[in-house]
Amino acid sequence: MKLPSENPVRVIECLKSLGLTKYEALVYIALLKVVTATASEIHEISGVPRASVYTVIDQIIDKGLVSVSQSAPKRFAAISPEDAITRLMGRIEKDAQYARDSLSSVYRERMNPGLGTGELIWNIYGIENIKKRFTDLISGAKREIRIIAHPQFLTTDIQQKLTSRANQINIEIISPHWVGGIPKKLSVFIIDPPEIPKEFDKVKDMMAGGVCIIDGRYVLVILGLGEEDAVALFSESEGFVRFFVRYYALIFDWAKKTGMKEAAGN
Amino acid sequence: MKLPSENPVRVIECLKSLGLTKYEALVYIALLKVVTATASEIHEISGVPRASVYTVIDQIIDKGLVSVSQSAPKRFAAISPEDAITRLMGRIEKDAQYARDSLSSVYRERMNPGLGTGELIWNIYGIENIKKRFTDLISGAKREIRIIAHPQFLTTDIQQKLTSRANQINIEIISPHWVGGIPKKLSVFIIDPPEIPKEFDKVKDMMAGGVCIIDGRYVLVILGLGEEDAVALFSESEGFVRFFVRYYALIFDWAKKTGMKEAAGN
DNA sequence: CTCTTGTTGTTTTTGTTATAACAACATTTA
DNA sequence: TAAATGTTGTTATAACAAAAACAACAAGAG
Numbered sequence: 195m196k197l198p199s200e201n202p203v204r205v206i207e208c209l210k211s212l213g214l215t216k217y218e219a220l221v222y223i224a225l226l227k228v229v230t231a232t233a234s235e236i237h238e239i240s241g242v243p244r245a246s247v248y249t250v251i252d253q254i255i256d257k258g259l260v261s262v263s264q265s266a267p268k269r270f271a272a273i274s275p276e277d278a279i280t281r282l283m284g285r286i287e288k289d290a291q292y293a294r295d296s297l298s299s300v301y302r303e304r305m306n307p308g309l310g311t312g313e314l315i316w317n318i319y320g321i322e323n324i325k326k327r328f329t330d331l332i333s334g335a336k337r338e339i340r341i342i343a344h345p346q347f348l349t350t351d352i353q354q355k356l357t358s359r360a361n362q363i364n365i366e367i368i369s370p371h372w373v374g375g376i377p378k379k380l381s382v383f384i385i386d387p388p389e390i391p392k393e394f395d396k397v398k399d400m401m402a403g404g405v406c407i408i409d410g411r412y413v414l415v416i417l418g419l420g421e422e423d424a425v426a427l428f429s430e431s432e433g434f435v436r437f438f439v440r441y442y443a444l445i446f447d448w449a450k451k452t453g454m455k456e457a458a459g460n
Numbered sequence: 461m462k463l464p465s466e467n468p469v470r471v472i473e474c475l476k477s478l479g480l481t482k483y484e485a486l487v488y489i490a491l492l493k494v495v496t497a498t499a500s501e502i503h504e505i506s507g508v509p510r511a512s513v514y515t516v517i518d519q520i521i522d523k524g525l526v527s528v529s530q531s532a533p534k535r536f537a538a539i540s541p542e543d544a545i546t547r548l549m550g551r552i553e554k555d556a557q558y559a560r561d562s563l564s565s566v567y568r569e570r571m572n573p574g575l576g577t578g579e580l581i582w583n584i585y586g587i588e589n590i591k592k593r594f595t596d597l598i599s600g601a602k603r604e605i606r607i608i609a610h611p612q613f614l615t616t617d618i619q620q621k622l623t624s625r626a627n628q629i630n631i632e633i634i635s636p637h638w639v640g641g642i643p644k645k646l647s648v649f650i651i652d653p654p655e656i657p658k659e660f661d662k663v664k665d666m667m668a669g670g671v672c673i674i675d676g677r678y679v680l681v682i683l684g685l686g687e688e689d690a691v692a693l694f695s696e697s698e699g700f701v702r703f704f705v706r707y708y709a710l711i712f713d714w715a716k717k718t719g720m721k722e723a724a725g726n
Numbered sequence: 727c728t729c730t731t732g733t734t735g736t737t738t739t740t741g742t743t744a745t746a747a748c749a750a751c752a753t754t755t756a
Numbered sequence: 757t758a759a760a761t762g763t764t765g766t767t768a769t770a771a772c773a774a775a776a777a778c779a780a781c782a783a784g785a786g
Binding site for chain 2: 201204205207208209211212213223226227228229230255256257258261262263264265269271273274275276277278279281282283285286287289290292293294296297298300301304305314315316317318319320322323326327330427428
């Protein structure tokens with residue numbers, strides 16, 4: 195009776211990012227299955243070469259995941275997965291905290307931009323990274339946010355983030371449609387997606403993700419939604435921002451003419 | 461102006477356990493120092509070979525820690541350490557959760573002891589691992605806990621743990637002394653450390669850590685407090701437990717005769 | 727004697743680290 | 757303007773270290 199989620203490879207990958215090696219993970223998992231085992235039994239269950247079992251076991255004993263019996267032959271037993279993972283995470287969190295502290299002080303004391311860094315256009319790759327940056331920007335906005343959004347990009351968590359900020363700052367969203375209820379304080383304008391002639395399909399794809407203007411000072415342009423090839427541009431460049439502010443106004447006006455359904459929360 | 465805590469090697473180790481390589485860490489830290497840099501500048505600041513900078517940068521771009529400019533030459537910028545570490549930790553926590561879920565189901569469905577596993581005596585190495593196991597046992601106790609403790613072992617967190625359980629179960633502690641106030645419900649008996657003749661000093665050292673009897677069914681014996689060589693024995697073996705129950709009674713009686721100061725909380 | 731256990735080296739493999747070479751392009755110098 | 761020089765971005769590949777896999781063997785148990 196296998197649970198659907200039981201993917202041995204995936205579990206091992208996970209344990210690796212908690213600081214175990216493949217063998218350590220295999221041996222630990224083997225021990226979870228049997229309460230108690232000798233080195234040879236571990237070898238049989240886990241597939242780890244018998245000779246390696248001993249050194250590997252030593253390593254996970256050091257990590258406190260396993261204890262050894264006095265008997266001959268020695269028997270080994272694993273602690274519960276909850277305890278084990280808590281223990282591994284504990285170490286990592288301690289490290290994370292140390293890194294946070296050290297790096298924050300580096301960050302605060304860092305040199306100031308020698309170059310007009312604000313004129314640069316930055317690339318961000320990968321849909322996850324883009325989303326994260328997007329929510330960071332939403333969090334950091336001081337006055338207002340204007341968004342032209344592909345609905346696919348307005349995922350639940352981003353909607354939540356927007357909603358949570360709607361009390362403090364002015365948020366305007368233009369989108370072909372909106373899933374779920376629209377919260378108060380959030381101005382959402384539903385427009386029909388513009389009828390773009392077939393031959394311009396590529397352009398349509400390019401602008402797929404949308405545009406986000408923060409405080410009239412930064413712009414994030416999302417250029418694709420595919421898992422792999424997603425790219426976003428980010429800039430504080432005056433010209434860049436001006437272009438997209440106008441672009442936004444254009445879309446807004448155009449949408450108004452062609453019958454935009456306002457759906458602002460009261 | 462350096463902070464005392466700024467240890468570059470240590471920070472890199474920490475970032476490694478968050479899943480970065482040494483080079484990735486070096487490059488990221490270099491970027492934190494300067495807001496923006498070209499590949500060559502990164503090379504100069506970080507000491508990473510210039511040719512390697514490009515591949516390393518690609519890797520941390522994938523991880524979302526850095527973005528690239530459109531300019532020529534390309535310029536790179538890092539996200540804030542808080543954001544970066546949060547992001548890295550996010551991945552790890554997701555992995556931890558997955559591992560927790562998968563392994564718990566393995567753990568629940570595991571085979572039952574073929575051997576009289578209860579008769580075994582288990583070794584636990586390392587002071588940290590022992591303490592962790594100790595607190596786990598305290599958490600799991602059903603009825604009562606009896607402890608003969610070396611005061612060095614009764615650290616603040618363990619005292620807290622004991623205190624927090626004192627309402628539900630019966631806890632008795634025998635110790636040469638006790639630091640801080642004794643909470644209600646906790647029976648603490650202060651005894652003078654037994655006068656052991658000089659020639660038995662080694663024995664004294666051996667028992668340094670103390671004995672802990674849980675529900676009269678499990679025993680944890682701690683055999684040393686040195687950071688390195690600490691070992692604990694754990695067993696459910698009937699004989700083993702009986703021995704230490706008697707040992708406990710012996711100490712208790714002997715202490716009473718030689719004038720034990722009871723210091724039980726009311 | 728035979729099998730298992732525990733231990734120790736040694737090889738293979740893998741991933742990271744380090745160096746070298748080169749094409750494309752920009753800058754300087756004659 | 758042409759040649760020399762330097763920089764950038766890319767690729768190939770050598771060196772190295774850690775992990776994985778294998779081989780050999782002494783000690784003890786049956």
